[in-house]
Amino acid sequence: MTALDTRPSGLVTDTPAPGGTTLPPPVPPGSPEEPRRGLTTLRAGDLFALLGSAAAALALTYVLFVQLLPLDGTLGFVVVAYLLFLGVYALLVSLDEDGPAIRDKVAAVAVHGLALLMGIGLVFVVSFTILRGLEALPYPNFYTADMRDAGPLQGLDAGGMLHGLIGTLIMISIALAITIPLGVVCAVFLSELPGRLSRLVRTICEAMTALPSIVAGLFIYATWIIALGFDQSGFAAGLAITVMMLPIVIRAADVVLRLVPGTLKEASYAVGASQWRTVWHVTLPTARSGLTTSVILGTARGIGETSPVLLTAGFTAAVNLDPFHEPMVSMPLLVFDLVRYPQPDMVARGFGTAAALMLLVLLLFGVGRALGGRGPGQLSRRQQHRRVLASRHDAERFRRYEAARPAAVSQEGHDR
Amino acid sequence: MSTTTTRVEPTSEVAEDAPRALRAATGRSDRIFRGVSRGGGIAVLAIMSLIGVFLTYRALLALREAGWSFVTTESWEPDAGEFGIAAVLVGTILIALVAISLAVPLAIGTALYISEYAPARIKPTLISMVDLMAAVPSVVYGLWGAFFLQWNVLGLSRWISTWFGWIPFLSVEGTDPRDPLATETVYTASTFIAGIVVAMMVTPIACSVMREVFSQAPAGEREGAYALGATKWGMIRSVVLPYGKGGMIGGTMLGLGRALGETIGVYMVISPIFVIQPRILESGASSVSSLIALRFGEASDFHLSALMAAGLALFLMTLVVNFAASSIIARSRSGAVSDA
Structure with a gap:
């Protein structure tokens, strides 16, 4: 059932005047005001399906890792949880949607997941380096000294980069x-x-x-x-x-x-x-x-x-x-x-x-x-401003030049 | 001035009208400009071709000595006359393949997310974040690989080798996966770990090429797909992905080119060996570039020539991959005029 089927038939006149404009019929006074319709494409059910399958996937993975299978490792946990999440989500969506809609939803979740994975990975690489580097960064000699006099056993208060x-x-x-x-x-x-x-x-x-x-x-x-x-x-x-x-x-x-x-x-x-x-x-x-x-x-x-x-x-x-x-x-x-x-x-x-x-x-x-x-x-705003000023200056220069030119010269110019 | 038109009658005596040479009067400054810019172009061309010429020239000494065995020998003992790139070349290709098979799904997913799903507000931020990631120094990725990934991926490695060990290249020798006390060091410094590090490096590069192509998919065709009732994923499958095929292949090849040539990130992770080692989860891997970085310091003249030969092989390999990538990108429909 789509939105078209539910539309009250009185809203649109069936036979528009040739060449004229079709108008909705006038609203009789006293009729209840039409509620504003939401245009958002996100439904509460979708959100529940997402949260529900995330919770189910986490719980299932926990059971698998702790009780049933000889598995360990954080990375493995994440991988298994993600795959289970996709499966559970497809199952949940399939309860009230048909083929193309299921594929659409699962693909959307998979794409979001891949992008998130890449984002987390890259941010993690960068923040890992900065966090481990924080130990050396506060020492002022790190920026002002070289390693000439600092042996490997000396603390961070000697030597630098x-x-x-x-x-x-x-x-x-x-x-x-x-x-x-x-x-x-x-x-x-x-x-x-x-x-x-x-x-x-x-x-x-x-x-x-x-x-x-x-x-x-x-x-x-x-x-x-x-x-x-x-x-x-x-x-x-x-x-x-x-x-x-x-x-x-x-x-x-x-x-x-x-x-x-x-x-x-x-x-x-x-x-x-x-x-x-x-x-x-x-x-x-x-x-x-x-x-x-x-x-x-x-x-x-x-x-x-x-x-x-x-x-x-x-x-x-x-x-x-x-x-x-x-x-x-x-x-x-x-x-x-x-x-x-x-x-x-x-x-x-x-x-x-x-x-x-x-x-x-x-x-x-x-x-x-x-x-x-x-x-x-x-141009940026400032560049634009500078351009305008320069142009104004040029116009002024031309005007002064024109005014200062002796009449004879200008006459000669016209003759030629 | 008269307004009559005089018509030139064709006469038989006049010779046939030949096309005249068109000569534009170029001033001295223009001639100098053209000379200088052509000189710049030729200089760049010369530098780029000198790379190939000099590497070949320096490599000849070793290549003449080794002959065809250079491609088939596994060990690397140039001073004993026994050297070849079979092992390092296979190692390089294995690392690149692992990296690419991890990077391509990630890159496609991220590119699709940025071009199709992301809200318009954060799109520019995401695009410059991906570009920034492509500029992060490789030594940073190497640090991450050597100090973090190395020790945290062991569980995953062991899990894969335990359950998928029946696939030949996923098996691991020298340990029993069912023994809880078995040492985990057989899983460190493997092709798999180096591949993950390289994948982190090449994903942003592949992703930015793919995103560029995806976002160029014609709006008219997208709307047509929606008008025929396609879901978003249906539209992506029937319009964006076919349109972006060239960019996807090209981006993958560009990433492959980078993965083949990566030095420091790989060098910091692997422990080099000089036998063909097809078991990607097991400790011991090798690549041409890390071989050069490793042996370069203590090399004699002849050894250096052998290293140059290895460098030449790497250079030719990346050149072929890159040429293929750029011709595929150029030949794809991307950038073609469409009546959107």
Whole structure:
């Protein structure tokens, strides 16, 4: 039975006037007011079925685990409980629904469950690291000291991760100094000069976005360190991170540049601007926020990579400010090294460094999102205001210029 | 000005009108701009192809020595002349398969939830959360795997091997599951655990590709399905999933590419062995990238060349997977014009 069958037949006139509007018949005065109907799709019965099957599944799993079967382990409990929940829920729903509705409800619950599982898993991974790291984070020397004078047996009030932090910042600066110009130029090439070459470059870049990071490290090791004979250093690690980041940044920037409206570029060409002027004054400023986002997201990936640094930077326990000589260490590599010690304090330092690294990535990500939340050409309120002011200023300038122009010059201009 | 039109009469003496070359006058700045940007493109192309060339060049020494036995030998003793990637390659593929078979249902479920079920208010938050998860450093996932998962998944491992041990790859040797005092260490550092860690890493990547494609399913077709009386799940099965098939396969392949190349997360969890070990729940696993990270420090010249050869094999494998992924994504209907 559907809503259509229950509708009182008097509400709609059966034969509408040709071309006219069908109106509901006037409500006779004194008749009771029609109650407002709820539009929500959630019924109380659905909720009861959900809660009931959850309770039944928990109880059943408890009985199975404690009384009947030789099972244990938290994960196993969750898995079994979830499967039982799906089964019981399907059974409950089947009591008063037919085939398609049962499948719909069970699928909805299964999808919600999978999403919840993934959400819990990921939040758990992050909070596990931060919680274990909390032990080391409150010590001020953790941010201001390196591990030069701190042995593995010393407490957390000695030593810190300063050398990793500085190393990471130096390496990522080197990588960015190469990636930003080269990546943006290459992305401009892909979008402005279409042809066989740019198609080839785009294909290669797309395939390289998932280049195993250890292969990027091996490549720099084979070229920079073996073939050219340089030492392991921060600069080599920066190069390895560059090789890894470059395709990621190019691909994201290419997508952003292709989103710039063609009408803007055509307007620029129509007033006689050259291609170079159009790119510099129209395309790049329009895509600026998107380009910033793509670079920042690439940075977030590059900052957390361990294996290219492992092969190319060596390892040191002291702060090293010179990227060209002597080994340097980065935060992920420091984490990797610290947690392999058997001493709990060293492991705590490792977790603290990992938490700090993750906060750094989180910060970068937040900045990237805040800058790049809008599409090309969309302005924030303040940008819009500035644009209006600039335009007003220009109009004023034109007016003054026009007024100050000697009559003769303007006359001459008209004659020509 | 006269308004008469003069018509040019075709004469037989005039040669046939040939297409003229179109020449646009480009200024100096434009020529420089084109030169610079083409140079940038070629530089990137050169760097990317140099990776393959240099790895091959460095690997030749070892490859010439080993010949075809490089693909069939299991042990890794380059200085004794006995080395090959059979074991590590199988290990890598096993870890990637475990990761993918866990990650794909999770990724599809999450992508469907975000694009179809989630309230519109929290959708942008969920999307940036998934993207953020893709940017979490792999060493963090490795920490979680080594310090938490390793010790909490043992019960599940033992349960699976007890009840499904008759399936060959789920059996475990060296312990009796029915003995309550049996040691649990045979279940640690296994392919299964490494696979779970890698699955956590690749799920966000696969999920964001799939969500993108699902949300592009044409609104006209969705409404058509509803108009024919489909339930939400009916609509998803008949419109969203067929439309997103290319994206689902492509996202899976991208995740597979990442899973094959993952280094640190795997290295922190497994205890490397150099025999083909198909029992995924049992301790001992291996992967090409963790082999490189492990042996790289103490390597001699020849050993290094062998490691380069292993890296080359990994590189070629991920390249093939990635090319397949991007061509499948490009060829799917996603992005095609629809009259929604």
